Amino acid sequence: MKVEKTRNPVTVAEAVFRVTERVCCTGTERVPLAASYGRILAEPLTATHDVPHFTRSPYDGYAIASADSVGASGNSRISFTVVDHIGAGEISQVTLGAFEAVRLMTGAALPVGADAVVMFEQASEAGRTFTIRKSFAPQENLSLQGEDMRSGERIVPAGSFIHPGTVALLATFGYGEVRVGKRPVVGILSTGTELLEVTAPLEPGRIRNSNGPMIAAQLARMGIPYRMYDTAADQLEECLLTVRQAMTETDCLITTGGVSVGDYDYLPEIYKRLGADVLFNKVAMRPGSVTTVAVAGEKCLFGLSGNPSACFIGFELFVRPALLTMMGADKVYLPRTTAVLGEDFLKANPFTRFIRAVHDRTSVRPAGFNKSNAVSSIARGNSLIVLPGGTRGYAAGDPVDVLLLGVEEGTDEWVL
Amino acid sequence: MKVEKTRNPVTVAEAVFRVTERVCCTGTERVPLAASYGRILAEPLTATHDVPHFTRSPYDGYAIASADSVGASGNSRISFTVVDHIGAGEISQVTLGAFEAVRLMTGAALPVGADAVVMFEQASEAGRTFTIRKSFAPQENLSLQGEDMRSGERIVPAGSFIHPGTVALLATFGYGEVRVGKRPVVGILSTGTELLEVTAPLEPGRIRNSNGPMIAAQLARMGIPYRMYDTAADQLEECLLTVRQAMTETDCLITTGGVSVGDYDYLPEIYKRLGADVLFNKVAMRPGSVTTVAVAGEKCLFGLSGNPSACFIGFELFVRPALLTMMGADKVYLPRTTAVLGEDFLKANPFTRFIRAVHDRTSVRPAGFNKSNAVSSIARGNSLIVLPGGTRGYAAGDPVDVLLLGVEEGTDEWVL
Numbered sequence: 001m002k003v004e005k006t007r008n009p010v011t012v013a014e015a016v017f018r019v020t021e022r023v024c025c026t027g028t029e030r031v032p033l034a035a036s037y038g039r040i041l042a043e044p045l046t047a048t049h050d051v052p053h054f055t056r057s058p059y060d061g062y063a064i065a066s067a068d069s070v071g072a073s074g075n076s077r078i079s080f081t082v083v084d085h086i087g088a089g090e091i092s093q094v095t096l097g098a099f100e101a102v103r104l105m106t107g108a109a110l111p112v113g114a115d116a117v118v119m120f121e122q123a124s125e126a127g128r129t130f131t132i133r134k135s136f137a138p139q140e141n142l143s144l145q146g147e148d149m150r151s152g153e154r155i156v157p158a159g160s161f162i163h164p165g166t167v168a169l170l171a172t173f174g175y176g177e178v179r180v181g182k183r184p185v186v187g188i189l190s191t192g193t194e195l196l197e198v199t200a201p202l203e204p205g206r207i208r209n210s211n212g213p214m215i216a217a218q219l220a221r222m223g224i225p226y227r228m229y230d231t232a233a234d235q236l237e238e239c240l241l242t243v244r245q246a247m248t249e250t251d252c253l254i255t256t257g258g259v260s261v262g263d264y265d266y267l268p269e270i271y272k273r274l275g276a277d278v279l280f281n282k283v284a285m286r287p288g289s290v291t292t293v294a295v296a297g298e299k300c301l302f303g304l305s306g307n308p309s310a311c312f313i314g315f316e317l318f319v320r321p322a323l324l325t326m327m328g329a330d331k332v333y334l335p336r337t338t339a340v341l342g343e344d345f346l347k348a349n350p351f352t353r354f355i356r357a358v359h360d361r362t363s364v365r366p367a368g369f370n371k372s373n374a375v376s377s378i379a380r381g382n383s384l385i386v387l388p389g390g391t392r393g394y395a396a397g398d399p400v401d402v403l404l405l406g407v408e409e410g411t412d413e414w415v416l
Numbered sequence: 417m418k419v420e421k422t423r424n425p426v427t428v429a430e431a432v433f434r435v436t437e438r439v440c441c442t443g444t445e446r447v448p449l450a451a452s453y454g455r456i457l458a459e460p461l462t463a464t465h466d467v468p469h470f471t472r473s474p475y476d477g478y479a480i481a482s483a484d485s486v487g488a489s490g491n492s493r494i495s496f497t498v499v500d501h502i503g504a505g506e507i508s509q510v511t512l513g514a515f516e517a518v519r520l521m522t523g524a525a526l527p528v529g530a531d532a533v534v535m536f537e538q539a540s541e542a543g544r545t546f547t548i549r550k551s552f553a554p555q556e557n558l559s560l561q562g563e564d565m566r567s568g569e570r571i572v573p574a575g576s577f578i579h580p581g582t583v584a585l586l587a588t589f590g591y592g593e594v595r596v597g598k599r600p601v602v603g604i605l606s607t608g609t610e611l612l613e614v615t616a617p618l619e620p621g622r623i624r625n626s627n628g629p630m631i632a633a634q635l636a637r638m639g640i641p642y643r644m645y646d647t648a649a650d651q652l653e654e655c656l657l658t659v660r661q662a663m664t665e666t667d668c669l670i671t672t673g674g675v676s677v678g679d680y681d682y683l684p685e686i687y688k689r690l691g692a693d694v695l696f697n698k699v700a701m702r703p704g705s706v707t708t709v710a711v712a713g714e715k716c717l718f719g720l721s722g723n724p725s726a727c728f729i730g731f732e733l734f735v736r737p738a739l740l741t742m743m744g745a746d747k748v749y750l751p752r753t754t755a756v757l758g759e760d761f762l763k764a765n766p767f768t769r770f771i772r773a774v775h776d777r778t779s780v781r782p783a784g785f786n787k788s789n790a791v792s793s794i795a796r797g798n799s800l801i802v803l804p805g806g807t808r809g810y811a812a813g814d815p816v817d818v819l820l821l822g823v824e825e826g827t828d829e830w831v832l
Contacts, residue, residue, distance in 0.1 A: 060679075156796075174617075200590070212587075217580035221579070338777060375585055407820070
């Protein structure tokens with residue numbers, strides 16, 4: 001029987017910090033714009049021209065010289081002759097003469113000699129002429145060159161998540177390709193003699209491996225490629241071999257199970273054999289207090305708990321920010337909000353509790369059965385309630401912190 | 417010059433309802449579990465066995481018969497002999513005799529004859545024996561068969577989004593494949609004589625097509641395949657041909673531009689030529705009031721505004737729920753929360769305003785320049801502030817509704 005040194009729990013914040021501080025960037029690459037959604041910008045998005053790059057009409061109407069409109073009123077209407085007619089994308093060849101106007105559509109460039117636009121509803125039309133009943137100021141009803149963005153301006157900083165709005169901006173500035181953070185390749189290795197493959201029939205005392213497929217989905221959600229290793233029985237030498245192999249084939253490795261202090265928990269010994277630097281092997285949290293992260297060479301080894309809920313949370317709290325940091329992201333933490341607890345959660349615990357929950361608008365309630373080995377609750381819910389450790393429970397109506405899951409972009413500050 | 421009938425604006429809620437009511441399901445298909453993340457469950461996920469499917473130990477410890485522990489106390493410790501030693505996934509061949517115990521690890525099946533577990537910290541060990549100082553109740557420290565889920569129980573309803581937790585559950589129950597809603601193939605056609613391709617050099621009076629790539633990214637975010645058509649100039653016959661072709665090649669078509677009342681806005685005429693049923697062509701919202709949805713045969717034609725912000729919002733408000741409905745999803749609307757407005761937004765408008773915004777915890781502020789033709793603001797922010805139409809503005813500190821963007825799963829109720 002194995003003697004285990006006492007483990008010293010670190011706070012969640014300290015654990016998160018230790019991980020993100022140690023991971024290495026995976027470098028950058030260029031991808032076509034059409035493949036850039038979900039990637040991390042590796043260089044600032046800079047305006048390559050003014051937006052708009054020409055002064056244009058924001059309305060359907062008539063371009064005029066404002067000077068011609070001076071003195072117009074209901075009693076003294078001023079008449080204009082329409083000398084051209086353009087849509088967006090067209091350039092009028094006309095230079096406006098006195099009391100001349102160009103009929104133009106939203107988005108069309110202002111013709112030479114014009115400095116204001118009369119909206120249709122401000123004009124009274126009659127064939128090729130129209131009249132106005134008010135004067136127009138210079139630049140009235142115009143969308144001015146550069147009013148949105150200036151050439152050379154840095155619009156989106158490096159490290160930003162590329163969402164559809166970013167893509168629109170990249171397209172505007174002609175970025176057919178964009179430099180982004182390289183995605184790491186992540187290894188997944190589920191350990192445990194009890195594990196069966198998903199399609200295997202049940203056997204007494206054994207369960208199907210759900211952590212492996214779940215982590216694969218957590219990675220898929222981040223768009224990150226992975227390599228799945230066959231589940232490993234609790235055999236030290238065999239498991240060590242697989243870990244060594246995975247470390248040559250992937251940028252980092254996630255294992256599940258084997259990190260606790262049980263007689264067949266071999267991950268601590270494996271870290272020792274690899275000469276890995278164990279960043280922490282106990283976190284003051286429930287579930288998942290045995291979550292371990294170690295670094296061997298430059299590669300991170302994430303030792304997640306074999307309990308599904310603990311495994312899930314360990315990924316979201318530690319692996320996700322690490323992977324985002326590797327890709328150069330600046331907002332690596334789960335977004336957070338505050339909500340009103342929908343039901344009592346009275347059991348006090350000295351460790352910080354993370355409870356799978358359903359967040360809806362401004363309230364939140366646990367997603368069900370919440371033992372750390374429960375599988376059912378992780379299939380429900382869209383968030384994690386965070387209850388700080390301490391001596392008291394929480395009652396319905398208490399405001400609590402909530403971490404939101406399945407949100408494409410995170411936040412840049414860990415505040416729990 | 418064209419005469420346009422007055423358009424009657426419908427409320428956003430009415431417009432959303434008209435769309436989701438009319439779209440057709442695209443059918444279902446089976447996909448491997450590893451490809452199921454982000455899909456919509458087409459059949460309920462049913463427990464194929466109890467979870468756990470055998471009574472097991474939730475701790476590292478010793479399995480005993482609780483009857484043997486009766487009377488144990490600090491002064492009168494009871495001693496047990498360890499007759500076997502098993503880990504998770506192993507089955508003890510032993511049947512416990514009187515005062516015998518099996519050392520077992522977390523997750524291991526309870527041996528025959530045992531009905532309680534003594535945790536290590538509750539035992540005082542000495543070689544192959546240990547003593548206890550308290551009695552144990554039947555079922556103490558056990559994880560009972562079926563306590564999490566019962567065989568036959570419906571765990572997740574059809575129509576649910578498959579997130580990583582769902583995948584864990586599918587794996588648990590041996591679903592190597594899963595039946596999901598088929599993804600529609602969506603056509604994208606950006607119209608406007610002013611549009612240049614992304615990699616084209618700028619020309620006077622013209623801008624690069626940003627709406628097409630943006631919509632492609634909005635679809636990519638939903639995992640939905642698309643077919644991008646070449647941008648179309650404002651030419652009625654040419655545009656009509658492309659629309660007809662797209663309707664044979666895709667399940668629905670998104671166009672941008674051409675839906676307003678300008679002289680070169682041909683989409684209304686195209687809907688007429690197709691004999692399409694126009695569900696609405698004016699929505700009481702800013703930006704994007706000209707957003708039009710029509711149905712021709714069984715195919716939806718989404719006519720989004722050419723203005724980038726309006727186009728973006730039109731997609732999120734109308735196209736997204738339609739596509740999710742086509743895939744059989746039950747939560748098709750953007751999730752919503754309430755937050756405190758971080759700055760004044762004083763301009764009143766009779767129409768509902770949607771303002772691109774940055775939501776952080778419990779506050780929200782506009783993402784910047786918010787004319788509907790602004791491109792810069794759509795590259796910022798993670799949410800939309802919703803300001804109901806009316807006669808008043810809003811001041812910093814007011815609570816406002818916020819729709820969250822980039823969240824994988826929506827909500828089942830449209831409440832704005």
